[in-house]
Amino acid sequence: MQHFKMYINGNWVESKKKEHIDVKNPSNGSVFASIPRATQEDVEDAVNAARTAFRSEKWRSIKPHERGDILFAIADKIKADRDELARLESMDVGKPLSQAYADVDAAIRYFRFYGGAADKVMGDTIPIEDGLLDYVVREPLGVTAHIVPWNYPLQIISRSVAAAIAMGNTVVVKSAEDTPMTAMRLTEFFDALDLPAGVFNHITGFGYEAGAALSAHPLINHVTFTGSVGTGIEVGKAAMENVVPSTLELGGKSPNIVFSDCDLEKTVEGVVRAIVQNAGQTCSAGARLLIEESFKNVFLQKVIEKFEGLTVGAGLDDKDLGPILNEKQYNHVLSLIEQAKKEASVVAGGNPITVKGCEDGLYVQPTIIDEVSRDSKLAQEEIFGPVLTVFTFVGESEALDLANSTDYGLVTGIWTQDISRAHYLASRIDSGQVFINNYGAGGGVQMPFGGYKKSGIGREKGWIALYNYTQIKNVAVKYN
Numbered sequence: 322m323q324h325f326k327m328y329i330n331g332n333w334v335e336s337k338k339k340e341h342i343d344v345k346n347p348s349n350g351s352v353f354a355s356i357p358r359a360t361q362e363d364v365e366d367a368v369n370a371a372r373t374a375f376r377s378e379k380w381r382s383i384k385p386h387e388r389g390d391i392l393f394a395i396a397d398k399i400k401a402d403r404d405e406l407a408r409l410e411s412m413d414v415g416k417p418l419s420q421a422y423a424d425v426d427a428a429i430r431y432f433r434f435y436g437g438a439a440d441k442v443m444g445d446t447i448p449i450e451d452g453l454l455d456y457v458v459r460e461p462l463g464v465t466a467h468i469v470p471w472n473y474p475l476q477i478i479s480r481s482v483a484a485a486i487a488m489g490n491t492v493v494v495k496s497a498e499d500t501p502m503t504a505m506r507l508t509e510f511f512d513a514l515d516l517p518a519g520v521f522n523h524i525t526g527f528g529y530e531a532g533a534a535l536s537a538h539p540l541i542n543h544v545t546f547t548g549s550v551g552t553g554i555e556v557g558k559a560a561m562e563n564v565v566p567s568t569l570e571l572g573g574k575s576p577n578i579v580f581s582d583c584d585l586e587k588t589v590e591g592v593v594r595a596i597v598q599n600a601g602q603t604c605s606a607g608a609r610l611l612i613e614e615s616f617k618n619v620f621l622q623k624v625i626e627k628f629e630g631l632t633v634g635a636g637l638d639d640k641d642l643g644p645i646l647n648e649k650q651y652n653h654v655l656s657l658i659e660q661a662k663k664e665a666s667v668v669a670g671g672n673p674i675t676v677k678g679c680e681d682g683l684y685v686q687p688t689i690i691d692e693v694s695r696d697s698k699l700a701q702e703e704i705f706g707p708v709l710t711v712f713t714f715v716g717e718s719e720a721l722d723l724a725n726s727t728d729y730g731l732v733t734g735i736w737t738q739d740i741s742r743a744h745y746l747a748s749r750i751d752s753g754q755v756f757i758n759n760y761g762a763g764g765g766v767q768m769p770f771g772g773y774k775k776s777g778i779g780r781e782k783g784w785i786a787l788y789n790y791t792q793i794k795n796v797a798v799k800y801n
């Protein structure tokens with residue numbers, strides 16, 4: 322068992338209180354590492370270090386293209402360490418190894434994408450009158466906080482940290498207490514570069530303690546948060562107390578809308594992958610299946626058959642699904658399945674399972690719930706497990722109505738060969754991303770990602786996310 326330290330101001334440190342948190346492998350329940358439990362005092366040190374670094378001439382004098390080189394160097398290190406990072410992510414999150422590889426590859430692409438962008442974000446000039454030069458520059462915000470969830474740690478850290486550094490900010494990461502391992506590795510990569518101390522800091526600890534202290538810190542200039550709606554509201558409020566912007570990515574109850582003219586095989590494949598990836602523990606999981614009524618029997622039968630053939634096992638064994646991350650989440654998933662047994666109809670799965678050799682892992686059968694009433698918790702709330710709820714519709718307007726019937730609006734899939742219908746629905750759906758005849762588009766590093774309604778505020782990924790980490794300054798120059 323290995324004990325890790327945090328990284329503050331260029332030094333590896335223990336928490337001031339010298340307390341630790343155990344890190345478990347969810348595939349078999351074993352404790353394999355421990356991390357410091359940061360409190361307010363440690364957060365104080367990290368924020369002060371990031372602030373001092375931000376205000377230093379040393380950081381300011383690093384040219385934009387050189388910041389890009391820093392990010393390219395991190396991408397190269399991730400690439401060179403690809404196997405070890407994938408193994409760590411799989412062990413820590415419990416996700417199938419091949420999915421962990423996809424996460425590592427996405428992380429490489431984030432660092433490259435934002436590395437290339439570092440010297441390409443430009444300002445503007447505004448014509449006002451003769452003798453007045455008016456220009457607009459985008460400046461970094463300062464200290465950016467990055468509060469990371471446990472389901473895709475490496476990808477989620479990479480997307481926001483790379484964008485923030487590209488724009489000249491400094492960074493304090495609070496990794497997820499359940500899954501800090503790849504964040505630790507990434508921190509080693511930053512440590513190995515010759516960066517000014519304090520540009521990149523990483524604290525570990527509980528959300529209610531270290532996370533809360535970080536998001537409420539008065540010297541933070543921006544907070545990026547990915548996680549649950551309830552916590553997101555807390556983080557957003559804390560930032561607002563300091564009049565600081567936040568970017569919040571808060572999950573969903575995303576629908577796949579299936580019409581009878583879809584390509585059957587590809588649609589079944591897409592719908593199943595959308596919900597079983599990472600055992601459904603994905604903010605953009607395709608958690609609701611809306612099927613055109615006349616097509617229900619044919620389509621649902623195919624999906625059930627596919628579900629019944631799915632394999633479940635330890636992350637490193639690379640089955641179709643791994644375990645549920647922790648007991649809290651496992652109990653949540655099982656209690657909703659029990660509710661479904663009472664008020665709806667469970668047509669596939671529906672039970673916990675034991676995986677041989679991994680008896681202390683928390684595994685759930687991939688499950689399909691049919692005949693769910695629209696206003697049930699099962700139809701409205703995030704289950705965050707491998708559980709698909711099925712609805713039927715007649716015609717486009719009912720499909721639209723159902724798709725928009727939750728508080729969320731993160732991702733929507735539309736499966737049809739009718740191009741006119743697909744575009745019409747895409748224009749009417751309350752959703753930050755719409756996929757037509759696909760779902761997820763290979764991670765979509767370049768695409769804006771974020772939510773309508775309670776799925777969040779702001780967008781991550783792609784070019785647009787760079788603007789999260791800048792502020793505008795207008796300069797007006799009078800000359801004779």
Ligand code: ADP
Nearest residue numbers: 469470496497527528529532533548549552555
């Ligand atoms: P989950 O319920 O799925 O664990 P959370 O939204 O609670 O997800 O957690 C996402 C991230 O937010 C984690 O890094 C967690 O430590 C952190 N966190 C949890 N509570 C708070 C809080 N009150 N303030 C700031 N961060 C928090």
